[in-house]
Amino acid sequence: MTMPAETRVWILASVGFYMLAMVLIGWWASRQVKDTKDYIIAGGSLGWPLTFGSIFATWFGAETCMGASATAHAKGLLGVITDPFGAGLCLILFGLFFARLFRNMGIETIVDYFEARYGRDVAAALSLLYIPAYVGWIGAQLLAFGIILHSMSGMPITPSVVVSTVVVLVYTYLGGMWADVLADFFNMIVLVLGLIIVFPFLLKDLGSLSAARAAVPAEFFDFYPRDGSALTWFNYLQAWMLVGVGSLPAQDLLQRTMSARTPGISQWSSIAAGFCYIAIGAIPVLMGIFGRVVLPGNAGESILIDLAARYLPGPLIAIMIGALLAAIMSSADSAILAPASIIGRNIVPYLVPGASERVMLNLCRVSVVVVGLLSLTLALHFQNIYRLCQEAWGILLNGVAAPMIFGVFWKRASPAGAFAGGIAGIAVWVAAKILLPGDYPHNLMGFAASCLALVAGSLLKPRPA
Numbered sequence: 001m002t003m004p005a006e007t008r009v010w011i012l013a014s015v016g017f018y019m020l021a022m023v024l025i026g027w028w029a030s031r032q033v034k035d036t037k038d039y040i041i042a043g044g045s046l047g048w049p050l051t052f053g054s055i056f057a058t059w060f061g062a063e064t065c066m067g068a069s070a071t072a073h074a075k076g077l078l079g080v081i082t083d084p085f086g087a088g089l090c091l092i093l094f095g096l097f098f099a100r101l102f103r104n105m106g107i108e109t110i111v112d113y114f115e116a117r118y119g120r121d122v123a124a125a126l127s128l129l130y131i132p133a134y135v136g137w138i139g140a141q142l143l144a145f146g147i148i149l150h151s152m153s154g155m156p157i158t159p160s161v162v163v164s165t166v167v168v169l170v171y172t173y174l175g176g177m178w179a180d181v182l183a184d185f186f187n188m189i190v191l192v193l194g195l196i197i198v199f200p201f202l203l204k205d206l207g208s209l210s211a212a213r214a215a216v217p218a219e220f221f222d223f224y225p226r227d228g229s230a231l232t233w234f235n236y237l238q239a240w241m242l243v244g245v246g247s248l249p250a251q252d253l254l255q256r257t258m259s260a261r262t263p264g265i266s267q268w269s270s271i272a273a274g275f276c277y278i279a280i281g282a283i284p285v286l287m288g289i290f291g292r293v294v295l296p297g298n299a300g301e302s303i304l305i306d307l308a309a310r311y312l313p314g315p316l317i318a319i320m321i322g323a324l325l326a327a328i329m330s331s332a333d334s335a336i337l338a339p340a341s342i343i344g345r346n347i348v349p350y351l352v353p354g355a356s357e358r359v360m361l362n363l364c365r366v367s368v369v370v371v372g373l374l375s376l377t378l379a380l381h382f383q384n385i386y387r388l389c390q391e392a393w394g395i396l397l398n399g400v401a402a403p404m405i406f407g408v409f410w411k412r413a414s415p416a417g418a419f420a421g422g423i424a425g426i427a428v429w430v431a432a433k434i435l436l437p438g439d440y441p442h443n444l445m446g447f448a449a450s451c452l453a454l455v456a457g458s459l460l461k462p463r464p465a
Contacts, residue, residue: 014318015149015325019167022183022329026171029178036360039176040108040341041259048269050181051260054334055273056280057184058252059087060191061137061331064281065324066144069288069303076220076289081236082393084281086244091274094248095267098408099257103266110254110404111346117407118415124350126422127342129399130251131371134339136392138375141332142168146379148324151302161379164328169372172333173365177259180333187326194323195283198304201311202290212290220289231439238444245447246397249404251338336375340367398425398446402454410458417458425450 033039046054064084071079107113111130115123145164146157155163171179206212213221225232247253253270260266284304291303294310308320344364349355355363402425403418429446436442 011318018322022171025183026174026179029175029182032178033176035357039361039364041255042177042181045261046259047261048265050185051265051269052273053185053188054181055256055269056276057188057330058334059277060327061141065284065327069284072285072288073291073303077223080285081239082242084278086240088274088278089244090247091270095270099267099270100263103263109342109345110249110251111342118418122415122419126400127346129395130342131339133392133395134335135375135378138335139378141328142379144328147302151305165372165376168332172336173368184330187330190326191323194320197316198308198320199283215293216289234441234444238441242393242397242443246393246401249400252334336368336372339371340364343367394443397443398429398450402450406454412458414458414463416461417454420457421450421454424453
């Protein structure tokens with residue numbers, strides 16, 4: 001990204017101020033945290049604006065702004081079915097079928113649900129799948145943050161990613177869910193403002209929306225495959241399901257809906273956030289597609305930054321950069337807190353029965369640091385945000401989606417079936433990726449195996465009477 005030195009300095013100063021503001025939010029929020037309930041679900045006291053804002057901002061991360069825009073630039077709409085469209089579907093489905101039920105149960109983590117439904121041993125086994133899933137997703141957010149700092153300052157990627165990790169860890173460690181929610185609400189405003197500002201500049205340069213569309217190959221706007229082969233359609237179905245179904249048991253989503261003051265707020269915040277997510281998420285996707293006209297070739301995952309530098313003056317570039325940082329930080333803090341909550345709330349009490357509330361709270365905070373450092377290590381070894389996110393989502397789809405969905409809708413789902421479903425789904429998914437390299441629906445195979453194994457296991461070894 002080329003820009004005058006004065007503009008670069010001004011932007012870096014603004015970003016530094018923004019990052020400091022996030023740390024201060026974490027410090028203030030730390031004063032609200034008295035126990036694990038405050039730390040994990042903000043005491044279950046949030047109203048409509050904060051619940052909606054937190055769900056929307058958490059979901060709208062690096063994979064949407066940077067990964068999806070770059071993928072849409074290269075492949076069009078069919079390349080980004082998973083996110084934002086499948087991700088928006090997930091929020092809507094969760095609100096329609098799960099949010100009110102889980103909120104009425106008074107749970108704090110998805111593992112609490114598994115424990116109530118299948119018992120402590122199965123819940124502990126399923127909880128272990130969340131750690132690698134979230135480490136991958138967090139790594140993608142940290143990598144995106146590093147790309148932005150690198151693009152603005154010329155700082156190498158490695159120290160850029162390290163700086164981003166430190167900032168997110170500090171305010172998440174301090175304030176937990178309270179810090180996440182307050183930061184998310186602020187970040188949502190910055191994010192929407194930034195995207196709305198830069199998109200019209202691109203359209204104006206291209207003449208109009210119709211002129212922009214005419215300048216791009218028509219197949220880039222296909223929303224379903226033209227190829228009628230079974231393999232193509234199975235991959236298309238997988239693209240919708242990877243997040244649309246796979247993230248239904250996501251801990252960060254559950255935490256935000258459980259933080260709502262009432263079941264109604266929980267339900268409708270998720271549904272509204274899903275529709276808004278699809279609408280706002282279409283903006284970076286369209287910017288990626290239309291960006292082919294002004295940024296031909298392989299634009300890379302900094303395409304939104306490059307478009308901002310091309311069209312906007314310094315202050316507005318800072319807003320756009322702030323929007324990207326808002327999306328990334330909102331997802332990163334939520335993703336770090338999710339497995340840390342499971343470790344402190346579920347895994348530690350399983351290993352150390354009778355752990356005090358203070359011990360669990362302290363271990364939640366320590367887990368934030370551990371998870372963050374593991375994610376940092378992974379981020380430094382990957383260079384593709386969208387791919388990193390898809391691998392993380394695959395663990396949830398193949399390992400825990402079936403046990404959650406069948407647990408709610410099929411009374412005969414048993415502990416043995418849930419355990420078999422989790423093991424079979426992951427095993428088939430991994431085996432398919434090894435034995436069938438290339439363009440095969442590995443995740444669909446794993447999820448189908450998970451469902452079949454769950455049903456078979458439940459019928460062979462029913463729930464105790």
